[in-house]
Amino acid sequence: MKLCEDIDRQRWDEFIANSPHSPILQTYGWGEVKKQQGWTPIRLAIVEGNNILAGVQLLKRNLPYVGRSIFYAPRGPVVDFGSEDLLDTLLRAIEAEAKKHKAILLKIDPEIEEGEK
Numbered sequence: 001m002k003l004c005e006d007i008d009r010q011r012w013d014e015f016i017a018n019s020p021h022s023p024i025l026q027t028y029g030w031g032e033v034k035k036q037q038g039w040t041p042i043r044l045a046i047v048e049g050n051n052i053l054a055g056v057q058l059l060k061r062n063l064p065y066v067g068r069s070i071f072y073a074p075r076g077p078v079v080d081f082g083s084e085d086l087l088d089t090l091l092r093a094i095e096a097e098a099k100k101h102k103a104i105l106l107k108i109d110p111e112i113e114e115g116e117k
Helices: 009-017 028-035 084-100
Strands: 002-004 040-048 051-063 068-073 103-108
Touching: 009 028, 009 040, 009 051, 028 040, 028 051, 040 084, 051 084, 051 103, 068 084, 084 103
Parallel strands: 068 103
Antiparallel strands: 002 040, 040 051, 051 068
């Protein structure tokens, strides 16, 4: 497994479309829409060979005057929450990205149902 930050649009959207909930707010296009509104999309994926195993589209917003930013992952991350290793790897990647961008907040709201692992 390795972290990939440069995923092309088609590959990313295929991963999202084939995920159990196919969250539209994690699609490449949604990130581009949000870019028009002042957010910066950052896509992180855990890959093995040609397969994306887990991923997250973070929307970054710079905070004025304080030199910090916030991250929001609408309906993300997209990961098998039953796979602790995969989840841990993705969360560490998010943490590293947050440090790089001086993010002080991460809001996630993954599309999972009550009782789902």
